[in-house]
Amino acid sequence: MILRRIARPMLAGIFVWGGVQALRAPEAHAEAAKPLLDQAAAKAGDRVPQQLATDPVTLVKIDGAVKVVAGIMLATNRMPRLAALLLSGSLLPTTLAAHQFWAEKDPGQRNQQLQHFLKNAGLLGGLMLAVADTEGRPSLGWRARRAGRTVQNHMHDLGEWAHDTGGAVGGAVAAAPRRARKALADVLP
Known part of the structure; x- marks a missing residue:
């Protein structure tokens, strides 16, 4: 600006x-x-x-x-x-x-x-x-809290998905890191 x-x-x-x-x-x-x-x-x-x-x-x-x-x-x-x-x-x-x-x-x-x-x-x-002045960008604290909530929501969704698939825990465990990386990428610059 x-x-x-x-x-x-x-x-x-x-x-x-x-x-x-x-x-x-x-x-x-x-x-x-x-x-x-x-x-x-x-x-x-x-x-x-x-x-x-x-x-x-x-x-x-x-x-x-x-x-x-x-x-x-x-x-x-x-x-x-x-x-x-x-x-x-x-x-x-x-x-x-x-x-x-x-x-x-x-x-x-x-x-x-x-x-x-x-x-x-x-x-x-x-x-x-x-x-x-963060120059219009969200503060580091806000981004960290949002990342935490997003990861928590994805982990909850992952747990429900694993339960719905009849306990296919192997697939859930394999998908967890990918989903967590995606959740963090959505929030952090």
């Missing part, structure tokens, strides 16, 4: 740009993220694995790279649902770290941070829609 071809790059653009900015100046972004990271580290305590990066500059670089790669994936329609999910996961800590309007004392700064916070909430809403 043309709407997706236009909307996805529009939604992705801010993430690619933000990711590039974070990669160019990670120290400035790390300074904003440090209080949130310190709080998270204090709550996690010793439960954080040694191999996990905890340095704010490194985490900002990782976040920037995720935004660039996932943003390009979303913009170019490569695994858009996964890309939108990755961007959602990146947007939450960014918003909480950079736009703490509730902590601002100056009314002008508070208003500006609230505006950015609400903008990011709107972006998160768009990403949630992108995560849920």
